[in-house]
Structure formats: structure tokens, C-alpha cells
Amino acid sequence: MNLAAKDIRHNFGRFALTTVGIGLLLMIVMGMGGIYRGLIAEATLLVERIGADLWVVQGNTRGPFAEISRVPANLEHRARAVPGVAQARRFISHTVQREHGGFPLRIVVQGLSWPEDRGDWIPLTAGRPLRQAHYEMIADRSLRLPLGSKVKLGKDVYEVVGITSGMVGSGGDGLGFFTVVDAEAIQFDLTGEARRLERQARRARVESQDLGRLQPLLVDRAAGSETEIPALGPPQVSAVMLSLQPGVDPETVVRVISTWPDVTIYTKQQQIDLLLSGMVDRAKRQLGLFRVLLIIISTIIMALIIYTLTMDKIHDIAMLKLIGARNRVIMGLILQQALLIGALGYGLAYWLGTFAFPRFPRLVVVESQDLLMLGGIVLAISILASLAGIVKAMRVEPNKVLS
């Protein structure tokens, strides 16, 4: 007969509770690992997926993610002329927090270089890429904006024409893809009154100068729409992204553009490194440390539980020895239970995780490599903890039954 199974049958409630406890603990360890990986994945997700080989940003900055970068939109055309560059796109990204249906809605507004870039590279789960220059958007699923829904941002209403998933910014907020012009309209949206005051102030400034007095047309211009006065308007884009022609060494393009004094150029990998070593570094280390602590704590708890389980049976083990049970029988009893608790706890953790982790507000990435490592740790703990119990059991004298 299998003594381990019989003991479990008898102490089923306790065994089940222990297993559930260990399962929950392991789920938290798994989740913590997943949150750690998720943080890294989310931080670099956009850079990884947007398909740019090189990033041209404001000179001497580490933008556009780690800090603010402003470059003129026409940099796009300059960069396109560099030999080896297949495509240059404007990069506009900023986060807005608005109210939608009574809930706060945080969108990372992402501009697509219409008309070259219509979002065809974005993996869609529903809908289609952008089809017109205005008033359409592709929304990440985490924004919970259904296909066809309309969102008012700034003065305009945008229709969700496509749904993508797993597209979030480094802060974990869902991305919304718009044409660059729309993205800018959202970014630089001012209320009518603010606009009126700004125009008035501009007009007053120009009128008070000789230039304005000599050129009345200029006064009219200054009071007009700011987009019609590029020299006075805000800088348009955060960065320009370059895709290279196949077979071109990025180094050659980098060498050319790095001689331009107004901009700085980064490769994709440098951009990723900037993100990981800068922006999410503290959060990453914080989570990493916590995760190590969790693993240590669960190791101790599991070992204690398994050891205690054996100690509770030490009198029965002495009795088994008294009636002549072989060591194999006693070791089997201890080891099988430990392994079963470990395996069931691990399985439970995994199973619970498949329900719990996708419901987490931010991405949880459970990598099979981490799963394997945790499995190895659980196996090692189970064996080590039962070894401690086995040593104790081997030492117990059969006449302990009498005490």
C-alpha cells in the first residue's frame, strides 16, 4: 500500500490547504517574475515593434522616450536623402488622460506618418488600418474602446477603426495610433479662448514692433492660425525614425547623420538600452530584488511545511521501524508527499496564473525559462526539505514509540 497516499487521504483537508497555500505562494513568485519581465517587455515594446532601425532625435538629448526631444518635421525629408535610408517617418508620442464614459482614459497618442505609414505593420485583432488622413484611430485592446466607438479628443471625434493588442507604452498605458496631423492636433489642442488670447497677444507683439508697423500683412498673419506660420508654431515632432534598405550597414548611415550638429542618432539597440538603463532601471531593480526575496521566503516556507509534515509523523515512523519497515518504505512516505505537494502546488500556481495574470492591469510575461527555473527550485526544495525529514526519520529509534 502507498503510505503517502493513505496519509494524504486521512489528512486531506490539511493537505489540500497546504497545497493551496503553497500554490498561491508559488503563483505570487511566478507573477512577480512575470511582472518583472512584463515591465521590461512593455518598456521596449514600442521600440521593438515600430520597425525603425535608427532614431534621429534632438541634439544632445536621449529622447524621445527617456527625455523630451523636439525636431523639426522637415528633418524627415533631410534624413530620407541619406544613402541607405529606405524610409523616414515622423515619430510623435505623448500621453493624454481624458474622461471616457465616466472613467479616466489614458492613451499614448502615437502619430503615424500619413500617407506612407497607415499602420499596416500593426498586428490587428479586429478592424483595419487607417484609411483616411483624419478622424480615425487604431486602439490597443487595453483601452477598452470597441471597434466603431467614437472618442472625443481635443476638438475632434475619432472613430476606432482597428483594434490591436499588447501595444502599450513604457508606462503600461495603451497606445492609440492616429495620423501625425491628428496626433499633433490632439497634443496642441487649445481652447477657443486660449487661442483667441494667444492670437491677440501675438498681434499686439507684432504691432508693437517696427516690422509689424511697416508690414500690415504680417499683423494679419500673426493673428491667423499658428499652423500657417511655421516659424512661429511649436516644433512638430519628437523624433524621426529611419528604416534602412536591406543589406545596408546601419553604421554607414549613423556616420553620416552624426555629423549633423542639430540632431543625435541612436540605433534601435541603443534606444532599448537607454530605456532599460534609464527609465525603467529603478523599477526593474526594485521588482528584481523583491522577486529574489520572494523566492527565498517561499523556499523557507515550503521547507518548513514539508519538514513539519514529517515531524508530525515521527511517532508513526518509529512504529513502522519497530515492526520492521525498511528505510525505503519510510523514505518513500516522506519524499512522495513532499514531491506531490511541490508538484501540485506548482501546477495550481500555473493554473491560477493563467486566469489571474491576463487580468492584471499591466503586462505579465511568464517566460518558459522562468517557469523551468521555478520548477527546478520547487523540485530542489521538495527534495532538500524531505532530506532533512528523512535524516530525522532515519535517526529516530523504534523505542521512541514507548515514550
Added chain:
Amino acid sequence: MSVPPNAILALEAEGLTKIYGSGNTEVVAMKDVSLTVSKRQVIALLGPSGAGKSTLLTAIGLINPPTSGRITIGGQPVMDGPRSLVDLRAFRRKHLGFVFQKANLIPFLTAVENVAVALEINGETPAKARKRAMELLDYLGVADRSRNLPEALSGGQQQRIAVARALANHPSLILADEPTAALDSFRGRQVMELFRRVAHERDSAVIVVTHDHRSLDVFDQTYEMEDGLLRHHKSDLLHS
């Protein structure tokens, strides 16, 4: 009544001495005790608390090695002083049966499993072990409780299951240390008579430590221990 000369000896113990501890804390629990028991004999061991009865019984039971002296069971020398001459655990499971004051059943096994486990430990197949365990429970009148866990059984029922476990592997020597202390006198006597029946039907020898003077008529021989010394009981001396 003395040992029939032609009977095979179940037990020969010669000059057993047990000293617990050392120096100031030294306790001589058993002094030069010699005892011979033949097959089918049922022996009672009397004596006040602390006299060394359990020490003698556990020494013979091979779970408490003596400081000096020799033990031979069923013709096989097993202990020479504290040194074991055989694999004690294997010897116990094949030749010895134990019953204690407490039944000491495995709490997570049912009545029948508690008996069957002793058989399986001795190499019996699970099916045969279960069958024989049921027969033993039947023999002891607790077959109807075979599926119960020990916690659901009365003290007397538990003790009878412990007896069934002790009998499982046809031991040549059954050792019982105050097996009836937790039972009422009627049940106590029943167990004593059961030992006698087993000894006679199954060719075993039985040594029982008891305080119950009313059951002494059940035994073939009665010994008494005091301060670690073993001697024949008065009632025996009258007969011999």
C-alpha cells in the same frame, strides 16, 4: 511447571544487564537477568513500576540493546551485549510481535490496513496481505470495524487490532508490555486468554508484562522483577 526438555526454545536470554546513562546519572535498570521461554509458553512478568520490566522486554524485542548479556531467539543468536548479530529490523519483522499499553496504530490507516501494512512490510502482496489481515480481524472479533480509522475505535478495539498486527507475520515470540492497562478487567482478561489461545494454536511464545493479578491463572509461568532483578513469582514457587 518448568520448560519441557524436548521443546524448541523460543527465547534464551543470558545475563542481561542494562545501564542507562553514565556517571552520576547512571541507572542500572536490569541486573544479570536470565530467562528461558519455550514455544507455546505464556509468561507473565510482574513487578512495581521502575523495576525494569520494560527494559527487559524491549531488550528481548531488539529495540533497546542490553549493556551486556546474550539473546538467542528461536535458536538464532541475535545479540551479544550491545552488538547485534543479525539485521535487527529484518529479524523483528519476521519473528517478533509487539503489543504495548497504547495500541500505537498508524492513525492514517484503517483497521485492516494497520494489520496489512505489517504483512506488506514483510513482503506479502497487497491482495494477500489484505485477505490475511481480514482473517486476523475476524479471529479477534473486530472484522466489522475493518474500514474504520483508529480514531473511530474504542480503546479495546484498537488494542485488539494491535494484537492482530502483532500476530500478522506468525511471530515466534510475542512481547506485550501492559497490553491490558487501558482496558476494563473483562476486556483485559479476554486479551490475556487470546494470547494463550494464540500461543497454543500458532506455536508462539508470549511474554506479557502485567499488573493484573486476577488474570495470573492464564499464564504458564509468572516471573517478578524488582530493582532490575528477575525471580520466580511466589505463586509459581508454590507449584514447583
